[in-house]
Amino acid sequence: MEPVIEAKHLSKIYGKGATAFLALSDINLKINHGESVAIVGKSGSGKSTLMHCLALLDTPTSGELKIDGEKASKLKSRKLNRLRNRRFGFVFQQFFMNSNETVLENVLLPLKISGTRRKHRKRLALEAIETVELADKARVKSKNLSGGQKQRVCIARAIVNNPKILFADEPTGNLDSATGEKIIKLLFDLNHDKGVTLIIVTHDEDLAALCDRRIRITDGKIVVDESIKHVTRPAARAINSKTKPANTPEAKKAKKNQKKGVRK
Amino acid sequence: MKFTDILKSANVNLFRNKMRSFLTILAIFVGSFAIISVNAIHTGVNDFIDQQVESIGGDNYIEIAPTAAYDQLASMMGTGEITKYNANKSSSDATIISEEDLSKIRKIDGVISMNPYYQASVDYITTSHTDKKYNAVISLMPGGGVKADLSAGNQINSNSSDYEILISEDYAKKLGFDTPSDAVNQTATFGVKQSIKCYTVANPDDCIATLDAKIVGVQAPSILSIGGIRVNQAANDAIYNLASEGIAPDIKNRTPMATGEIDSTKLNEIRADLKKLGFTAITIDDEVGMIRTFFNVILIVFTIFGAIALIAAAIGIINTLLMSVQERTREIGLEKALGLSKGKIFLSFSIEAIMLGFWGSALGTAVAMILGFIANNIFHQSGGFLEKFPTFNLVKFTPESVAALILIVMFIAFIAGTMPARKAAKKDPIEALRYE
Ligand SMILES: Nc1ncnc2c1ncn2[C@@H]1O[C@H](COP(=O)(O)OP(=O)(O)O)[C@@H](O)[C@H]1O
Ligand SMILES: [Mg+2]
Numbered sequence: 001m002e003p004v005i006e007a008k009h010l011s012k013i014y015g016k017g018a019t020a021f022l023a024l025s026d027i028n029l030k031i032n033h034g035e036s037v038a039i040v041g042k043s044g045s046g047k048s049t050l051m052h053c054l055a056l057l058d059t060p061t062s063g064e065l066k067i068d069g070e071k072a073s074k075l076k077s078r079k080l081n082r083l084r085n086r087r088f089g090f091v092f093q094q095f096f097m098n099s100n101e102t103v104l105e106n107v108l109l110p111l112k113i114s115g116t117r118r119k120h121r122k123r124l125a126l127e128a129i130e131t132v133e134l135a136d137k138a139r140v141k142s143k144n145l146s147g148g149q150k151q152r153v154c155i156a157r158a159i160v161n162n163p164k165i166l167f168a169d170e171p172t173g174n175l176d177s178a179t180g181e182k183i184i185k186l187l188f189d190l191n192h193d194k195g196v197t198l199i200i201v202t203h204d205e206d207l208a209a210l211c212d213r214r215i216r217i218t219d220g221k222i223v224v225d226e227s228i229k230h231v232t233r234p235a236a237r238a239i240n241s242k243t244k245p246a247n248t249p250e251a252k253k254a255k256k257n258q259k260k261g262v263r264k
Numbered sequence: 265m266k267f268t269d270i271l272k273s274a275n276v277n278l279f280r281n282k283m284r285s286f287l288t289i290l291a292i293f294v295g296s297f298a299i300i301s302v303n304a305i306h307t308g309v310n311d312f313i314d315q316q317v318e319s320i321g322g323d324n325y326i327e328i329a330p331t332a333a334y335d336q337l338a339s340m341m342g343t344g345e346i347t348k349y350n351a352n353k354s355s356s357d358a359t360i361i362s363e364e365d366l367s368k369i370r371k372i373d374g375v376i377s378m379n380p381y382y383q384a385s386v387d388y389i390t391t392s393h394t395d396k397k398y399n400a401v402i403s404l405m406p407g408g409g410v411k412a413d414l415s416a417g418n419q420i421n422s423n424s425s426d427y428e429i430l431i432s433e434d435y436a437k438k439l440g441f442d443t444p445s446d447a448v449n450q451t452a453t454f455g456v457k458q459s460i461k462c463y464t465v466a467n468p469d470d471c472i473a474t475l476d477a478k479i480v481g482v483q484a485p486s487i488l489s490i491g492g493i494r495v496n497q498a499a500n501d502a503i504y505n506l507a508s509e510g511i512a513p514d515i516k517n518r519t520p521m522a523t524g525e526i527d528s529t530k531l532n533e534i535r536a537d538l539k540k541l542g543f544t545a546i547t548i549d550d551e552v553g554m555i556r557t558f559f560n561v562i563l564i565v566f567t568i569f570g571a572i573a574l575i576a577a578a579i580g581i582i583n584t585l586l587m588s589v590q591e592r593t594r595e596i597g598l599e600k601a602l603g604l605s606k607g608k609i610f611l612s613f614s615i616e617a618i619m620l621g622f623w624g625s626a627l628g629t630a631v632a633m634i635l636g637f638i639a640n641n642i643f644h645q646s647g648g649f650l651e652k653f654p655t656f657n658l659v660k661f662t663p664e665s666v667a668a669l670i671l672i673v674m675f676i677a678f679i680a681g682t683m684p685a686r687k688a689a690k691k692d693p694i695e696a697l698r699y700e
Binding site: 052058085086090094096097109110114 | 265266269594595597599602603604605606693694697
């Protein structure tokens with residue numbers, strides 16, 4: 001099967017001339033459907049830059065990126081917007097939400113952008129809010145939430161469009177460990193139940209250990225790209241009691257049902 | 265994103281910073297208010313002039329004066345040329361229309377009649393219905409189809425040899441008639457001072473002759489037609505002759521002006537012929553044209569003020585939206601990261617600009633219309649300067665001008681909004697999200 005994301009000789013240079021800074025250098029990687037990938041490394045090593053490039057939020061200076069086998073550089077802006085809106089979900093390091101709006105309004109923003117009908121929009125957003133266990137806060141203004149709750153709102157917003165790939169930048173970075181665990185469970189539930197590909201930037205080694213794969217970056221270069229198997233898998237299962245694999249017929253059917261009527 | 269959602273979010277953003285939006289709208293309001301008010305006054309005045317011109321008629325009426333009179337006026341103002349002396353046409357003769365001139369003018373094709381204009385004046389007017397005498401200013405009612413706006417009676421017959429006059433409603437009341445129609449067909453008596461005779465009598469009252477004329481109609485109040493008392497040619501000439509009794513004819517009959525009737529379809533040819541003979545013609549349209557020009561100049565001046573206010577308001581819109589774009593950098597970045605297209609971000613800010621324009625101009629016209637309505641009412645109240653003109657609305661709004669103004673202001677707002685809107689649309693999502 002074709003990798004969902006494939007990067008070849010990717011590099012990113014910030015600035016020009018004397019102040020030019022090589023943030024990413026010759027990145028080669030393939031990410032398969034349903035994989036959970038941790039991007040780890042020290043602060044300033046280029047993790048966020050890599051994630052932004054993979055998520056098509058930023059354009060690499062050189063090299064090639066393919067999404068589902070299609071060259072990213074050839075994508076029309078219309079298609080790019082559809083990708084961002086319908087196939088990707090983002091959880092940003094800082095929460096990035098409209099603090100004057102309610103949880104519900106924040107969560108349904110991607111659906112509003114996609115032009116989903118009002119009724120569907122609200123139903124799907126409430127479902128997503130329920131998934132992150134914030135149903136009782138749906139009508140509360142975002143600014144009145146705690147850090148952990150805000151992060152969960154961001155996850156609800158990231159999954160409300162039923163994305164194929166979820167990008168999360170330090171999703172537990174600002175949280176205490178108990179709240180962090182809740183978030184981690186949420187992410188891996190999505191990975192296991194719905195087959196969502198996870199790309200998580202973190203410097204939390206425990207979180208990285210739960211992933212299928214760990215990519216370590218130092219000074220913009222991939223220094224380690226390893227699969228983590230049997231050793232840490234049980235730990236993931238310890239957190240996540242549900243072990244249903246992602247691509248069973250039931251899972252696919254559920255996904256289809258959820259998709260119906262979503263698009264304009 | 266659906267259009268209704270874009271509309272909604274633009275509206276929400278507009279009211280997010282209420283004071284700033286309010287001030288921007290206020291600036292647009294001022295400009296729109298000025299322009300629409302001036303336009304409404306202009307429409308009102310022009311409509312009124314049209315209405316009056318319609319009621320006056322007088323397409324065939326013409327007034328002529330020697331072109332030399334205008335030249336002399338110019339030379340007095342220091343702009344004319346100094347010409348050589350000619351015994352046959354000296355400076356003092358140049359501004360006079362002689363009997364010889366008149367017969368030449370009468371021969372011009374299209375000229376139906378032409379009479380020297382004598383400035384007649386009376387000392388008083390009275391009737392048998394009152395024992396009082398009133399000062400009076402009379403004016404010649406020209407022929408050529410000129411009509412007075414009558415509240416009772418008939419038009420004057422200019423060609424009649426009977427002495428016919430029109431009086432105003434105010435005079436009718438003073439002269440002892442309860443209603444205007446009571447005055448119709450009654451006789452009025454003029455007192456006319458005979459200047460030469462006054463040298464020979466001891467009592468000034470003894471040199472005042474009287475002349476009876478028939479009141480054929482009563483004039484309704486009107487701005488364009490001269491109020492007071494209007495007399496036909498026969499009455500005017502009779503009064504003049506009475507007053508100047510004893511004065512040598514060649515002195516008595518000197519006049520700088522003649523009035524007459526023409527075939528208005530030949531106006532241009534007549535003008536050309538008159539010019540050759542050294543005369544300048546003025547029609548009712550010319551006179552109305554001067555009034556119109558006066559109002560047009562006022563309109564243009566105030567419209568320019570309004571336009572300047574709107575330009576300032578447009579800069580206000582740019583400023584407001586630039587601030588808004590700056591404040592919402594992160595929000596825009598997030599929306600772009602979540603797949604909102606450039607076009608829709610541009611649209612959202614453009615709509616915000618258009619809404620500013622809409623509210624400013626809509627409020628401006630609404631307030632102008634309310635104030636215009638109140639002003640019209642005040643002017644029409646007793647004591648108001650339009651008390652006697654119930655049909656004249658000084659301020660008159662047409663749906664077309666209101667719609668045009670609102671649309672134009674919205675368009676200006678849109679143009680002003682394109683710069684900030686482009687800036688917002690071009691924002692890079694990552695840069696925008698990093699923005700602190
Ligand atoms: N817009 C930018 N301009 C210049 N340098 C940048 C920019 N963004 C990031 N960098 C630099 O690139 C490096 C990698 O940044 P980032 O990917 O955010 O690191 P990480 O997420 O691993 O902490 C850092 O040294 C950072 O200073
Ligand atoms: Mg980072």
